[in-house]
Amino acid sequence: MASDTTDRSETFDIGGERTVNRLGFGAMRITGEEIIGRPDDEDDAKDVLKRAVDLGVDFVDTADSYGPGVSERLIGEALGDPDDVVIASKAGLLRNREGDWLPYGDPEFLKNQVLCSLDRLGTDTIDLYQYHRPDPDTDFEESVHAFAEMKDAGQIAHVGLSNVTVEQLETATDIVDVATVQNRYNVGHRDDEDVLAACEDHGVGFIPWGPMYAVDDDESAEAIDEVAERRDATTRQVALAWLLDHSDVTLPIPGTSSVDHLESNLAAAELSLTDEDLTALDEIDPQY
Numbered sequence: 001m002a003s004d005t006t007d008r009s010e011t012f013d014i015g016g017e018r019t020v021n022r023l024g025f026g027a028m029r030i031t032g033e034e035i036i037g038r039p040d041d042e043d044d045a046k047d048v049l050k051r052a053v054d055l056g057v058d059f060v061d062t063a064d065s066y067g068p069g070v071s072e073r074l075i076g077e078a079l080g081d082p083d084d085v086v087i088a089s090k091a092g093l094l095r096n097r098e099g100d101w102l103p104y105g106d107p108e109f110l111k112n113q114v115l116c117s118l119d120r121l122g123t124d125t126i127d128l129y130q131y132h133r134p135d136p137d138t139d140f141e142e143s144v145h146a147f148a149e150m151k152d153a154g155q156i157a158h159v160g161l162s163n164v165t166v167e168q169l170e171t172a173t174d175i176v177d178v179a180t181v182q183n184r185y186n187v188g189h190r191d192d193e194d195v196l197a198a199c200e201d202h203g204v205g206f207i208p209w210g211p212m213y214a215v216d217d218d219e220s221a222e223a224i225d226e227v228a229e230r231r232d233a234t235t236r237q238v239a240l241a242w243l244l245d246h247s248d249v250t251l252p253i254p255g256t257s258s259v260d261h262l263e264s265n266l267a268a269a270e271l272s273l274t275d276e277d278l279t280a281l282d283e284i285d286p287q288y
Helices: 042-054 070-079 107-121 140-152 166-173 193-202 218-231 235-246 259-270 275-282
Strands: 011-014 018-021 059-061 086-091 093-095 101-103 126-131 156-162 178-184 205-209
Touching: 042 059, 042 070, 042 259, 070 086, 070 107, 086 107, 086 156, 107 126, 107 140, 126 140, 126 178, 140 156, 140 166, 156 166, 156 205, 166 178, 166 193, 178 193, 193 205, 218 235, 218 275, 235 259, 235 275
Parallel strands: 059 086, 086 126, 126 156, 156 178, 178 205
Antiparallel strands: 011 018, 093 101
8 A cells, every 4th residue: 555655646547437636525514414404505515516626626426315315416506517527426325304324225226216316416427326335135236236237228337336345345346347435434444444455456446435534533633633733734634645645546535515624625635744644644543
């Protein structure tokens, strides 16, 4: 894995063909509280999306369950169907009245959901569509076959997975080309290091969700704070820069509903961490 900041790759080719800047934007937080319903001000949410693209973000990640449907709709209204921005969405999670996230991988449901996503995003083809979480009550291979059929139908250009094991990744790659994997991962939570390594081996993009959660962990905060002070940076910038340096296949997608926070987060792409910084961060005891 990369440790020399001078060798940091600025871009990644999704599916070997769609080049994007490695620091993207996660559009989960542009919805209402608890990721349910509309935001208080939809115009503000759209301004965040537009500002992200203005600042060079060309990879925006969302899901049908964010809202549900709200995040996808706002992206479609704010950005349209841009040729120069990869829009990634997901299907396979339901939301109940209590806001719980419920895996549901029935193939027919997934095929219906892609139609909803296409309509909300205002496009004929979704650049990257990801299976949000394996459903223990549905055969994993059947769910992946549904995504393969969507790809064959031209509804999606690339298939991604989320919250999967190495074994599930290997199983899926026997069915369809997998462009990305999105699992929880950050400097203080690295129990999917084996999945990241498998992505490196296969040339698959690794999208770490919760990329900045570690800044509030008691076990991680001290080391991150010290590096941030040395670099005159925010702790969130340090957490993001570490992800960019840790592996050339990582595609962090920090999310926010604030333009100010957006601009601060994206500045992490310009933050150079020294070997001393990286050693201090690498030595954080991950919270497995």
